[in-house]
Amino acid sequence: MSGILFHKYGGEDLDSYYPIRPECQADVPKVRFKARAGKTLSARRWHAAFSEDGHLDIAKVLRRIQRGGIHPSIKGLVWEFLLGCYDPNSTFEERNQIRQQRRQQYAAWKTECQNIVPIIGSGKFITAAIVTDDGQSLQDSNRDSLDQGWHVDGAISDKKVLQWMLGLHQIGLDVVRTDRSLVFYESETNQAKLWDVLAIYSWVDNDIGYVQGMNDICSPMIVLLENEADAFWCFEHTMRRLRENFRTNTGMIGVQSQLSTLSQIIRTIDPKLHQHLEDLDGGEYLFAFRMLMVLFRREFSFVDALYLWEIGFS
Amino acid sequence: MAAYRADEDYDYLYKVVLIGDSGVGKSNLLSRFTRNEFSLESKSTIGVEFATRSIRVEDKIVKAQIWDTAGQERYRAITSAYYRGAVGALLVYDVTRHVTFENVERWLKELRGHTDSNIVIMLVGNKADLRHLCAVSTEDAKAFAERENTFFMETSALESMNVENAFTEVLTQIYHVVSRKALDIGGDPAALPKGQTINVGGKDDVSAVKKVGCCNA
Numbered sequence: 147m148s149g150i151l152f153h154k155y156g157g158e159d160l161d162s163y164y165p166i167r168p169e170c171q172a173d174v175p176k177v178r179f180k181a182r183a184g185k186t187l188s189a190r191r192w193h194a195a196f197s198e199d200g201h202l203d204i205a206k207v208l209r210r211i212q213r214g215g216i217h218p219s220i221k222g223l224v225w226e227f228l229l230g231c232y233d234p235n236s237t238f239e240e241r242n243q244i245r246q247q248r249r250q251q252y253a254a255w256k257t258e259c260q261n262i263v264p265i266i267g268s269g270k271f272i273t274a275a276i277v278t279d280d281g282q283s284l285q286d287s288n289r290d291s292l293d294q295g296w297h298v299d300g301a302i303s304d305k306k307v308l309q310w311m312l313g314l315h316q317i318g319l320d321v322v323r324t325d326r327s328l329v330f331y332e333s334e335t336n337q338a339k340l341w342d343v344l345a346i347y348s349w350v351d352n353d354i355g356y357v358q359g360m361n362d363i364c365s366p367m368i369v370l371l372e373n374e375a376d377a378f379w380c381f382e383h384t385m386r387r388l389r390e391n392f393r394t395n396t397g398m399i400g401v402q403s404q405l406s407t408l409s410q411i412i413r414t415i416d417p418k419l420h421q422h423l424e425d426l427d428g429g430e431y432l433f434a435f436r437m438l439m440v441l442f443r444r445e446f447s448f449v450d451a452l453y454l455w456e457i458g459f460s
Numbered sequence: 461m462a463a464y465r466a467d468e469d470y471d472y473l474y475k476v477v478l479i480g481d482s483g484v485g486k487s488n489l490l491s492r493f494t495r496n497e498f499s500l501e502s503k504s505t506i507g508v509e510f511a512t513r514s515i516r517v518e519d520k521i522v523k524a525q526i527w528d529t530a531g532q533e534r535y536r537a538i539t540s541a542y543y544r545g546a547v548g549a550l551l552v553y554d555v556t557r558h559v560t561f562e563n564v565e566r567w568l569k570e571l572r573g574h575t576d577s578n579i580v581i582m583l584v585g586n587k588a589d590l591r592h593l594c595a596v597s598t599e600d601a602k603a604f605a606e607r608e609n610t611f612f613m614e615t616s617a618l619e620s621m622n623v624e625n626a627f628t629e630v631l632t633q634i635y636h637v638v639s640r641k642a643l644d645i646g647g648d649p650a651a652l653p654k655g656q657t658i659n660v661g662g663k664d665d666v667s668a669v670k671k672v673g674c675c676n677a
Binding site for chain 1 (some may be wrong): 557661
């Protein structure tokens with residue numbers, strides 16, 4: 147990146163890594179995170195933590211992350227380890243092989259999806275339903291330009307295929323509302339990238355499918371990792387920890403078991419607060435639903451949420 | 461616009477839910493009513509979010525506790541918590557997307573299945589500023605509202621059109637329903653009497669709704 151001034155003792159403008167659209171400046175939370183010399187994991191420290199063949203001294207790296215987070219210039223690379231995509235004890239060579247295999251696997255899934263819905267991977271995406279609940283293809287002459295370039299022949303009988311297709315427009319409706327204050331998502335290509343990754347994830351993890359909120363979890367991966375397949379695998383590894391929160395059964399969403407844990411914790415450590423919440427009929431702690439579902443992404447600025455996450459992951 | 465008042469200072473507290481398909485503008489209706497804000501960059505609602513505002517109805521201060529819900533079908537899993545204790549509902553569709561109007565019936569069924577029969581319901585056709593994209597005629601929506609015995613208004617959160625009216629109307633109607641019965645229950649201003657049949661108005665109320673639709677011939 148050009149035009150970034152490095153100050154050795156902090157004060158560096160981190161916004162230049164994830165620039166905010168000027169007209170949105172007033173709407174986003176103030177950034178509190180600052181890269182601190184000697185505390186934040188820098189690019190130099192990161193590269194120095196690898197042995198010659200690529201073994202990573204993860205303990206040293208983690209200590210630093212816990213003290214001051216990760217410098218934005220290397221966040222994507224470090225997150226791949228934090229999320230468990232790669233074993234720190236592996237070599238450069240081994241990781242390269244895994245990366246290639248994973249990219250191929252992603253490409254194969256993407257092809258499967260493209261064969262059903264050709265707009266996947268086209269750089270465009272849909273925001274209106276393409277099938278009815280009973281599998282009839284919807285051909286709507288009023289579709290806007292976003293929605294052209296797909297066609298579905300006949301009725302969809304395969305249940306897995308139908309379930310997946312029914313969720314695609316919801317992903318689109320959410321993508322157009324995800325982190326739109328970031329300059330990054332002014333690009334329709336980047337929006338489509340987020341849509342593709344979520345669409346393919348919901349194809350692969352059809353047990354959970356797509357649930358609103360996954361867009362907030364996935365978006366940082368798209369921003370941090372340039373390669374779409376690498377971003378997918380980071381998201382997939384994040385979801386290994388979070389997917390139960392998104393599971394919906396009759397009368398229950400997974401995250402509610404965390405809300406009840408939170409409720410028990412508050413009842414134990416601050417019974418007065420708990421009683422107050424009960425009196426307000428907040429006993430189910432639904433006010434914390436969003437906080438836990440999207441890991442405080444809505445409470446903090448983009449940069450600060452990433453900082454919180456990487457401390458949590460480390 | 462009615463004065464914004466301190467939170468603690470109210471006579472009645474009513475829970476109102478905002479429901480309808482994803483992306484119809486529920487959150488912007490809420491932010492327009494409670495904070496007089498609108499955002500083109502608004503984010504999807506996760507689970508349930510809340511806001512309150514107090515308004516004056518006749519000589520009382522009525523505080524609305526409004527529950528804004530996620531539109532995705534999957535979130536129906538926490539339906540019972542949404543609807544518990546709700547005395548009013550704004551059922552929102554997007555006048556530019558006909559499918560969101562088609563789904564109103566499904567929403568209404570769910571709403572009625574989970575709430576007291578006295579609940580005050582208003583059908584709301586939002587995004588009425590997008591006149592050239594209008595896909596649901598005012599007549600169709602009005603006919604539906606009459607058939608289903610709900611109130612009806614077309615709104616624009618963007619242009620701040622009818623938003624105040626829609627919420628105020630719902631709160632006023634709730635007030636009338638509650639105060640008709642409140643004489644019996646005395647002390648507790650927040651309580652809606654349970655297990656009693658309260659008539660929340662019929663066709664006359666609906667036809668009194670303003671004619672400011674985007675699709676009027």
